[in-house]
Every structure is written in C-alpha cells, then in structure tokens.
Amino acid sequence: MKVGGLLPGASAILTGRLLTVSALPTVACLFFVLTLVWAGAPGALRFKEAWETVAGLGPGEVFVVFLGALLVALVGHPLQLPLVRLFEGYWPERAARLEGLGRARQRRLRGPVVDLAAVPDDAAAVRAAGQAWFEQRRRFPDDGLLRPTRLGNVLAAMDSRAGQRYGLDAVVVWPRIFPLASDRVRAVVMDRRDQLDGSVRWSAALLLTSVVAAGLLWDSGWWRALALVPLAGARLAYLAAVHAALAYAESVDTVFDLHRFDLLAAMHLPLPDDHRAEVVANRRLSAFWLNVPVLQDGYLHTEPGLPLVAPAPQQPSAPPSGGAPAGE
Template structure:
C-alpha cells in the first residue's frame, strides 16, 4: 500500500503538478512584467516578486494544488487529444481525415521502399540503409491502412499496443486490466515509470502549447518579445517528440510484459492452460469476447475450469503447490 501511494504521489507530482506550476509561473511572469499593456520588463517582474507575501505565496500554492487535483483525471483525454481522437470536437472528423492523409502517404511510401529494398547487394550500403529506415518507420505504423491516426503519437501507441497482444489474439483494451495484477513487481514498476515518462512529456507538451498561444496573445504588440512564443513553440515540439520516443519504449516493455505473463491469465481464471500457441490464440479470441460481454452461451463450454492448486499441508504456510492446469 505504501509503495502504491508512493507511485501515485510521484505520478501526481511529475505528470500534473510540475507542468501546471511551470505554466502558471510563465504566465505570471508575463503579467508581472507588464504584458500586454506595456512592453515586458524584467525589472518590473522582479519588483513584483519583491512584493510577494507569505499569504500570497500560500494562496498561489493552494490554487495550484486545487487546479492540479481537478485536472489530474483529464490525463487520458489529453493523451487521446495528442493521439488524434478528434471525432467529438467541432469539425474534428474533417480535421482528422485531412491530418491522416499525411500518414496514408507515408504508409504507401514505406511499403514501396520496403519492396524496393528487398535483397540488396552486399556492397549497396545505400539500399541497405534505406531498407533499415523504411523498416523502422513501418514498425511504428499500423499494419492496416484503415487504422491510421492523424498523429505520430497515435500511430505509435496503436501499433505498439496492438502488436503486444495480437500474437496471442488478445485484445489488450479488455485484457490488460486483468493481466496487470499478474505481473511481477519489477515489471509493473518499469511499466509505471515508462508510462509516467510518456504522460509527463505529453502534459508538458500541452502546457508549452498553451504557453505559446498565451505568448502570442500577450506579446503580439511587443515585437522583439515574440521570441518567447518561438521558444515555447520549440519546447512544445521537443516535448512532443519526447512523448513519441517514450511511447515507443513503453510499447516495447509492454510487449515483453505480455510475453512473460500471458499464460498466467489462464491460471488466475482457474482455466486449463492451452496445449500450444494455436490453441491459445483460439481461446484468447473467445476470452476477449467474454471480457467484452459478447460471447454466446453455446461457446462458453469451450472453457474448462481446473481444480485449485493442491498443497501438501493445507494448514501450513509455504506448502508446495501444483500450478493450475498441470495437476
């Protein structure tokens, strides 16, 4: 419980409080420096800082905590916004279709490059490097053209999360909440850390994007100071690229975690383990439909329960056990 609370506190601090504090501090600096009524002045901002009292500082910290607590549950919608799930926004469907056109072209181009790079001559280093580049780009694009999303982050996460479960015919949208409690503490901690890195980079990207819009609004009449808008835009771009890189690392670790514990799902559900991968894929397809509540009654007989693990001495701790499905 203490470790969970510690991870939750770290996540809240890194993912929500720090980006909100940076955004609040930046906007406060611009206002204290005199924008938008006057050309910003560092001396004016420092003078305003000198007039801060303990009560005002406490009020700012309290306001920051209130805003952070209120906005923390918005992390998933914010990630989805960066992924390109814009269908619910005004004109979102048209915007998403136009933005996806770039990745449709990329999808077709990469396929052509992979076809052209097949079996290059050993001395043709240019063709070999082009093939490696095309393969890397293909590895982070959905395999089906209809699954393409409008953003690089969306395509990266869709391909990575699909790849982690598709080899076992598992739909991770419904299976992952059941697999997570079965993962080893070290694996789960690594996944949590990588997810925090992804979410923190995404949150910083959004905060920097808001800072860019605010900078333009407050500094548009003070020409030289618009370099701050350019600076925050570059921070936005860098944070977005960091989020994409973090998404790749997260998906690689997620794939490894599923590889290590996919059979434990049968043990946890007291179901007989499959004999081979072909049988497992068939059962996992049914399991995924069961988790979604879409399994027909006549298909449920395919799942056979096994007896609970046996112990040499039921009253003693540390008795030897027989894994489910292997009695």
C-alpha cells in the first residue's frame, strides 16, 4: 500500500528535508521498538508473533502508526538546531565538569599545534607538516574556542575561519551572503547541511531507541544484547555527522570564495582594488553588522546589471591604455 493512499497529500509533505532529516529516523526507530513489543517484550521474545502481528495489521492500524510517527517527526523538526547544538557540546552549566573533561580529551586528540615555521627544510617534511596543519585547522578551532565534542570542534573551526582570510566574520555575514549564492552553490550547501542534520537526528533517535530497548529487554535474558544494535548505529551516525560537517564547512568556504564581491555589490559598496583593501573594508562591514558604530566611506549606485566598481582616478600624464582595469 502506498503512503499517499494512507494519508492524502503525504507524498507532498514527506519530501526533501522533512523526509530525510526527521521522518525516516522516527519511523525506523519507532518500528524497531514496536517490533520488540509485538515480539513479547518485556519478557521472552518470540519474533514469529511479531511477524503475525504485522501481517494482521489493517489499513486503519497502519495509518494510525504512520500518523503517530509523522506527528512525532513534525513536532521534533523545529528542534533540529538545538539538537545539533547539543551534539556540538553546548550543555547546561550543571554539566560543566563533563564539558571540561570533553575539552581535555579533544585537546589530546588534536595534539600539539602544528608550527609550520619549525618544519625542517625538507620537501617530504614540509608536505607532511602542511597536510597535518590543514587537517588540524579544519577539525579544530583555536584553543579558546575548543568544544568538548568532535562535531562541535569541526563546526567551531568553520565558524571562526570561514571568510577569515577576507576579513569577514562568518557568523554575522553568513545570513547575508548565502541568499546571494548561485543556485548550484546553494544546492550543494543545502544538501550537505541536510546530510549533517540527518546524521545527527539518526544518532539521537538511535541513542534514545537503545535506552528504550534496554528497558524493554531488561528481563529478557540474552535478548538484552539487542539494545546494542541501535547503540552501534548511533555511534556510526555520529561519525557520519562529523564527516558531513567537514563537507558542509568546505561548501561554506566556497560561498565566501565565490560570492564575497556579490555581497559588496548588494550593499552598493565599491569593490576593493587589492586584497589588503578588501580585508580592511570587510572588517569594517562585519563590525557594522555587529552594531559597532562604523561609518562606511560611501555608496556606489549603478544601473542594474553593471558592476559596482569605483572609477579609477584620471591620470593625464599616462596613456589611456597604460593602467589596469579598475578592480583588478
């Protein structure tokens, strides 16, 4: 029986982000728990009875189970951001000791900060040190921003370093630059974000399922080992979330690389002449968005479709073709 036949319009609702991030983990974990109950938990398990129960379900009963899972997914969907923050290691004050232990462990995993200046003048050593430096920077932020979890450190490194080489504060600039990205770039960013959120949701749902299963199977003898199945799945999903976060951070970097000048154009600000001027202008702009009283030098308004490049000053002594185009 098709889902659309059970719930009118469900095929339109269960598409995209809601399906992959919320609905699938909820339905799968709910089915796992119900299977244990139908098999006789708590108590000795008889999976033949579970199969007979599933085979005997009518369309109305299937509809109720599906609707219940969908409602749980819909209610939990707005909580996705707090859930990710929890997995990043932003915990309440009463967990401060646990947070400190997590930071100490992450500091050990990071190891000593790679110092490229101390690398011997050897091609192999330089290449190895460069790779170690690159991996360390994409996986760990500066020591003062270290989080107690691997996922938190990858995302903290992204927040602190994306756009940094251009003088842009990623956290304050991101809501303004992302809408300016091209459709292809935005599709990549959104897809990788969905992978990150989906992996976190799977990990949380499987972890909760493991706890519920352990309670149901407490008096079921060796069947208690079944509670380890969702626990192992939660661990794998968390590792997948870390890798998805690395890919997401790469796509965020790409947005800053390709569309930072579109941001200036949207703000009707002139394009800088060189990288140094770009960094200075972007720092002022980031401070302005942080409500720091910084005045911009001036706006530049042009016809739609024309580049917002400040005209180069006239040099009478130089030939017309002697200078480089403005903005290069």
